[in-house]
Amino acid sequence: MCGAADWAEVVPDGDYRPPSLGEAGFIHCSDFGTAHLPADALFRGRTDLVLLEIDPAKVGAPVRWEDGAPPHPAGIRFPHVYGPIPRAAVVGVHQFRETDGGGFRLPASLAHR
Template structure:
């Protein structure tokens, strides 16, 4: 499974198009072990977020593992979805709130290998 962070109002249950699809040509995603990296870097203080849990096998568009944009200092690769995310590829939606210390961690409800 891969994950995408967005606001609760951005996810409508329909085909999903993140702004990065226009600017970067793909939708930025993470896996359960890396989702905290972009969350803590880009979304500090946000309490309106959800995680879209996406089954890559159900995507109607290509997904590739590539270096982050910008590249992560540790060389971590992330899944990038090259087109809109079809609604039936989203198998679950999880509230994504920071912990009491303000840091994001994956919710226990996210599927792990």
């Protein structure tokens, strides 16, 4: 997930390179079942988020399932991408907003997954 403006800056043949790639050496990602966890923890009140649906086969960089930082109390692991994500690897872009009751939920366009 990222801000819509950050995603809009990625040129058609370009790569998504968030600050975490330079700072931590990887891009923090989630699967469909865990995307709400970092959103709830880090992005409450943001109305500009988009959820990038990524095809791991098109990334071209190592994808490793690892503990979060800090590790999740339930032992949930998250995918980390160890390199930039090519725009061509993003197969869907979905608005990601908090529900009326608070907290993020998977967009209806992804709920069947």
